[in-house]
Amino acid sequence: MSEKEEGVFRSAEMSLVQLYVPTEISREVLYDIGKLNLIQFRDLNSKISEFQRSFVNELRKLDNVERQYIFFKNELDKKSVELKKYPYEQEFNKICAQSDIDELTENGQLLEDRVGQLIESLYNLYEKEKSLKQFKYSVQSVDNFFKLNASNLPSSHDNEHDHLLNNLESGTQYTSEMNTSSFISGVISRDKVQVLQQILWRVLRGNLFYYTEELPELIYDAKSETKVAKNTFIIFSHGQLIHQRIKKICESLDCDLYNVDSTEDLRSQQLEEINGNLSELDIVLDQTDVALNSELIAISKDLSKWWEIVAREKAVYKIMNRCDYDGSRKTLVAEGWIPKDEIDTLNSTVKQTSNTLPIIVNILETTRTPPTFHRTNKFTAAFQAICDAYGVATYREVNPGLPTVITFPFMFAIMFGDLGHGIILSLAALALVLNEKKIGAMKRDEIFDMAYSGRYILLLMGLFSIYTGFLYNDVFSKSMSFFNSGWKWPEEFEIGDNISAEQIGVYPIGLDPAWHGTENNLLFTNSYKMKLSILMGYLHMSYSYVFSLVNYIHFKSMIDILGNFVPGLLFMQGIFGYLSLCIVYKWSIDWYAIGKQPPGLLNMLISMFLSPGTVEEPLYSGQASIQVILLIVALICVPWLLLLKPLYFKRKFDQEAKYKQLNDDSNDESLVESHEGDDDEEHEEHTFGDIMIHQVIHTIEFCLNCVSHTASYLRLWALSLAHAQLSTVLWTMTIGNAFGATGIAGVLMTVLLFGMWFILTVVILVVMEGTSAMLHSLRLHWVESMSKFFEGEGHPYEPFGFEGLLDEYI
Template structure:
């Protein structure tokens, strides 16, 4: 049992990789993902490692692929990149030429109107410049012309209605046509400088109408020809990109794999001959054959005649922890790992969590109807998982729910079971087998005369679950509170005792006998003497009293308190059985006797235990051998033993455990509290919402019922399934982390992180 639920046995291995086959061998190891490379060059700067240039080339190629969103083989990619650069440069030049011609077309179209307005004002000495400027700069441009030229210019402008494309940025801009009339070379120089400062484009414009008309016709022809060339250029560019895009995913993956392999090779050492790379890896012992086969494949692919060598190494270093999982167990393992990565070969709580976690959740969430809805939702995710995985949804919330689909499925199935036990379906009970209670004999005078206890009222227990008659009983809440509270204590004590029992397998495996005698045995005796006894009292009370004698049953809570106070003269609470005082006194004394045993430090190195020295010598406060009372020859390891630190640590652990037994048992009462809260909230929702629609019998009531049922369904999903489900999930998580796992699980190890392409590429690409 201990070996079955422990992490994989790991070993440290040394690899001798020939230079010509090192890349292929590491690539094959990345495919199987079963080795974790150790950095053998921790003091070497990353820029001084052997394969730093290869890593840089891969990063540059990766950058180019991200920018261009295409890829080919390195040679093909370089050729394609140059071709695209040339296409883009030519296309930008063509677009710039097209913009200039378009602006000139608008200038020629507008200038005739400007000339007609100024012919009567200016003489033959009048000069002009025409151009195009951004529309938002017109007011500032006009003020600057007026101030610099002292009002000796005449500006006319008109907006271009259609937007124009900027060839550099691709943005749509709005511009205006302008023409400036002036006299003299001095003003001409000033006007051109102002136009240059405002980034206005100036174009030649003929003075005569005939010349302007001929130029306009030529510009229109050139625009048509240029538009055709632009269309052909864009079509060619799209064909090139589409051809390249067919392999974009493949080459993105190849480049990232190359970068990962070279980065891994930088972790290796190079021997003196410069022909062999030496690597150290952690790997599972069970996968040694697979690793050896991967190295053989890599050697064959590289064409090398010298095989790579794999040797196991002896080491005292703590190996990483590796727990093999599949799509079903990975979710439960993640729950455990969120608390802490287990120590190497420590008992793994995940296999037990597969059952206990959804069951404790269901105890708090138990409702047949809600469990069916949760199970159906989880079944949808499970049955369509291959299609949903292929879709690669980016929604973080959906991804988290999808990763825990098997957890949700088991939570739903267990909720159906506990819903049957509670006989609760959307806050209503199901009367499948007929109630075991009947009130008819209470109204029969003959029965009343014969038996004051009114025999025949109770005809036997309901076959499974709680009798539906309790749904209409006035003391329903009192009965359910008592039942669920005792059930919570029973489940909690069993759960904690099971956690303490698992610690025995850790002590046996790690060869710590002192932990068994001074740790496990006192701990389990302490808990069983007090809280195990309380569970026995609960079962005894259920069996010893029936419906007729239950009114005389003593209170277990008061009896348990009196047990610690040694108070057995309470007239309000009679004993449950004969000899109760003797047994309870003995159990309390046994529990108290366990405390000093737990206070003795037991976290002593196993090497000290097997020295054969007496226990008092091992526990004596010897510091660096300075203690005159010690007459034994102490081993060097014992001289490094700090008794004070260990004693304080053990005292804290003992106090925490003893007080924790009380607080942890009380913590399991959350099973009762949340179960009650869920049932009451479900009942309130039914009474305040669904009952209103069902009470109406008119045709309008049918419409109202449809609306109310929709509201009831939404509130059920949002509040009772999602919010209440999340609350029960978090409380079940806390019960496992704090109340269960701390009894045997340290969780201070470090995770096995193998070199695997799957984890490197996961989530990086989309179909």
């Protein structure tokens, strides 16, 4: 295995490098380093405000260009113009010249002004079109109203106390004798019509006449960029003061008021003039819209390329703001973390960029904690991501992502075990895997992107479910006779007889299909899966706990081996390892053959603590003595776990204090005070009290978690039984009812019920139950497994590079 393949079992070794780069080529060098995606630069100007750094003006200029590009992208989306994406990578081999960046800046401003003017013109034209259309429909509405007889008006509009309405009731026609001040006309949104009527009725106490019509078309609103349903309205009332009050009410409800003439001839002239203006406006509107679309289409061809150039330039200047300079500002000084095996790659890259100018790369010795970097590929990346979501591993500690590749889908499969459902899940995941390049180039929503990112997890989950479903002999709630059964039923019996099967052999692998449909099937599988989940939990926690030993050995912490790992191992194995061994031993005995009742292991474990030395139902000879010894060992491990490590550090601190006191006696008083102050500051977080409190918490958590975590693995049993029973119920209530019918009705019923069964199987059993089992498996890894060894106090390795700069926008 090559050096660059490390970083899977534990994080890759990191080095802190320091670069001295001549200022005149610093921009080019950092650009080439960014293409490597290798260095996580440290901020050497952390005490300097972002607004006081060297390249603030350049970043502001680029921020403005990026704002312009975002504006163009939004307009392209509004017009449904697709942004062209071309393989421009060849043009990004070298950084653009400063003159090209300046040209992009100037072009961006020119294009923004041009597009902005077209959009503003288009907006004004749409507003004018809206006003003309609403004016037109207002005139038509008033014309329709004046042509109506009073007898044709709805009775709800009658008001016998109004002189005007008395004329209407008597059949008087509206003529040009009525001046325009006698009514108010306008347009209002349809959802505000009732509100306007209610307000006017309450304010004017019914002293008005109100008439409304629906507009025959939706009116485009340029502000909201949507089409709105509207109504015209006509309001009659007396008095100039009341008219002013009505206008204020209408304006508060965003009504558009129009001055429509009361005479029929003048209204005809208004309509003719409006129609002429609308015809001319439509021509101008179409031309402006075509001009804007042409401009946006031209921009879409090169926008992604321009944006990538600007984004890379901006990223380089951000890194340059993190760097320092020498006194003469002729040399840029940068520091950053890089994988140890990539230093040669860095050296060769900077030498190719520098030409004749010297670039110095130093490897620094430091006590700082490096970032955590695990090398992954497309298969392991998703497994690593679910571990990093809980916490980033401490530098060089065991990486939980590696064993998770197997244990996570296997724990899922124990809960989800069904051969048929596993095949459905595997086929769905396989479709994502085989089309990963095509799907990867698509724009995905959040839910689908999660499924695509975890496609290999889903594939393994499906394959492991096929395996466990084969062991459970469960295919869509039905059993399959893959091999000859180990049980034989009587050939002759009468209905109502209490019959039992005769054992004639042993089923080669998995669950014998003879158990399916028997009265004691649930009782058998219940006990079997419950004990199996305890064994799986014991194995999972035991191998996870061994990882803590691997960490202690790697970090050369002998006190943690003797003070944490050894007593913890004895405590866990003495209780729960003993229980697991008893489960396997109980399975190995033919209790029927020896004529004994098998003992209850739960009662055995309880009496082991409550009644030491007493065994009511012995499992093996000498059981009482062995259980007493194991109990004594477990009790000894508690103070061992609690006191050994704190006492060791107390002795160590006392020796250090004694040594310092001897050294201080040879110095003068001022030096003694200074040294003591420095020492107190250094060991402020590592006093005996702090270690004692931490160890007390660790001891209590470990002892209690051994019990609670073992019980937590019973979820494997519970969800497995729930999945099997739900699958049985779904089969019985749907497609199971179709097999008894015959003829055309039977065919139709079979097709319909099969469709119902398949859809419900996919939605409920595969998607919903699968999600539930996946979350439970995730919890078993985060809490029950990783808590045994995982510190998770690291920070992620985030190298400077150009990948994904525009993912947020494009």
